[in-house]
Amino acid sequence: MIGITAEAWNSAQHRLGTATATAALALIFEKFCRGEISSPTGYLSGMIRKAGIGELHLTRSLHGRRKAMRLAGFSATCA
Numbered sequence: 001m002i003g004i005t006a007e008a009w010n011s012a013q014h015r016l017g018t019a020t021a022t023a024a025l026a027l028i029f030e031k032f033c034r035g036e037i038s039s040p041t042g043y044l045s046g047m048i049r050k051a052g053i054g055e056l057h058l059t060r061s062l063h064g065r066r067k068a069m070r071l072a073g074f075s076a077t078c079a
Helices: 006-016 018-033 040-052 058-072
Strands: none
Touching: 006 018, 006 040, 018 040, 018 058
């Protein structure tokens, strides 16, 4: 739906685990819908690289994103 390749998705599931890959996908989907990223596959690949070197802080990203959206009055839907 947002253009993530099957190869990138399979790699994410393999390297991050299904639950973490799904959480990453949710974050990417929300950012893509808001026009904040133009290459979901590239963004996911970057997340995989960060995870490989211990620099992916997905929980912190999700909580920060949720707080920012709540403060700005945004809904969690994609138009």
